[in-house]
Amino acid sequence: MLNGDGGWTSDGAVVNAALLRNNGDRDFTINAMAVCLNKDRYGELLDPFGGIADMNECTIRTPLDPDITYSDDPLRMMRAIRFATQLGFYLDSETFDSIERNAERIKIITKERIVDELNKIMLSRKPSVGWILLDKTGLLPLIFPELSALKGVETKDGKGHKDVFFHTLQVLDNLSMKSDNLWLRWAALLHDIGKPKSKAWDEHAGWTFRNHNYLGAKMIPRIFKTMKMPQNEKMQYVIKMVDLHMRPINLIEDTVTDSAVRRLLFEAGDDIDDLMLLCDADITSKNEEKVRRFHKNYELVRQKMIELEEKDRIRNFQPPVRGEEIMQLLNLEPCARVGELKNAIKDAILDGIIPNEYEAAKAYLLKIANQE
DSSP states (O other): OOOOOSOBOTTSOBOOHHHHHHHHTSSOGGGOOEEOOOGGGTTOEEOTTOHHHHHHTTEEOOSSOHHHHHHHOTHHHHHHHHHHHHHTOEEOHHHHHHHHHHGGGGGGSOHHHHHHHHHHHHTSSSTHHHHHHHHHTTOHHHHOHHHHTTOOOOOBTTBOOOOHHHHHHHHHHHHHTTOOOHHHHHHHHHTTTTHHHHOEEETTTEEEOTTHHHHHHHHHHHHHHHTTOOOSHHHHHHHHHHHHTTHHHHHHHSOOOHHHHHHHHHHHGGGHHHHHHHHHHTOOOSOHHHHHHHHHHHHHHHHHHHHHHHHHOOTTOOOSSOHHHHHHHHTOOSSHHHHHHHHHHHHHHHTTSSOSOHHHHHHHHHHHHHTO
16 A cells, blocks of 8 residues: 555546556556555545456456566466456456567566466366466467367368367366365366377277376376476376376276276275266266266266275275285295285285185185195
8 A cells, every 4th residue: 555645647546656656567457556545535545557447347457568567577477367267357458469479488487486376277266267368378388388289189081089178178177166176176187188199090990099098197297397396295196196087987888897996996095086076077078968877877986986995995905914924924035925925915805806804815815825
């Protein structure tokens, strides 16, 4: 808040030159207002750049020439898009055009500052708005080329594929209606990031993207490192979600076996509910009957998970017989064989050969050891 005496604005409010100078340096008109502290005009709103009008018109506009504003701090281009996304506002045409002209200057901004703005976009009610604006203004290929590479549709012999970029944004919006988990939202944004690398043409099936989940998961450490994002359990969580996101759909397309569900529970652990949210969000077909069928089948998988978890306790699985006891029972020194036997017990439990119980696991261990 600034003192206001001397000088005039177009709306007749008396303000001093400092107000025009200082608030003209603000990002946008909507945050370039001040309150007068003069005794005779105390509390009067000073709005030299028309911020109130822009708020009423839901418009993001710079107080000065946008080329000057963005030249002073190119991150303001990201902030303009972030505010538009969070507030549901529009970019003024001059503001939009200026971002296009100045997009290359984003390269001088540190990755950490850029990611901070991206995270705020990701946590907005409808994050696709921000990503589409980043694309339209030319910022997207400069800050996130892997995501920009998802754009476009290729047709061969009359067969095309969906635009993976816009499919991805729809998945992100679908998920954002169900979860405010930032890293699950990043997993939604990255779930198909491996499709350009896995894209292939099959004479019978048309376009295929086999193993895109695996290739996408392998890409994430490099993406996170390049963008200066966390290299910790948050990254590992995103990797897991991207890697596993095709597993539930494969379950509902095949016969849902107890063994397959146990293995999914084992690999997803406590993140299984988040994974199922992601899979639900990934249903973007315009065929309503197909959508209903997928959701119904996912519910069957969920019910099967509940039944098996109650019976077998697969989440956060711990082997009933530990390595030290295996060495004692079989008179073994520490070696690879101990790990092989532990895995054999784990596989037997996941395949339903034995229950997840100590005595059954111990008996199975002795049985397979004696058979060798």
